[in-house]
Amino acid sequence: MSIDWAALGQVFGISLAVTVGMVGVFTLGIVGTSRKAAPEQGGTAAAVPGGAVGGSSLARTGAYACFAVCAAVVAYGIYLIVA
Numbered sequence: 766m767s768i769d770w771a772a773l774g775q776v777f778g779i780s781l782a783v784t785v786g787m788v789g790v791f792t793l794g795i796v797g798t799s800r801k802a803a804p805e806q807g808g809t810a811a812a813v814p815g816g817a818v819g820g821s822s823l824a825r826t827g828a829y830a831c832f833a834v835c836a837a838v839v840a841y842g843i844y845l846i847v848a
Contacts (some may be wrong), residue, residue, distance in 0.1 A: 787838055790831045797828025 800821050 783838070787835060791835050794828040794831035794835065797824040797831065800824040
């Protein structure tokens with residue numbers, strides 16, 4: 766029995782890169798959904814960093830896109846396992 770170490774190294778490297786990338790994308794999704802809308806009036810609410818009016822909907826849309834990318838990668842992985 767012989768082991769193709771080059772192929773094993775490629776699989777390890779690609780798996781590591783995809784894992785780190787997906788954790789980053791999922792983290793961006795979590796951050797995007799945790800943003801709160803900035804108050805329109807200067808009330809007692811705490812200021813949100815970079816929080817312009819309407820920024821929350823853009824952040825939420827980006828977060829949903831991040832979650833869609835994560836779901837697509839998981840679906841592709843399941844497809845590769847089953848096929």
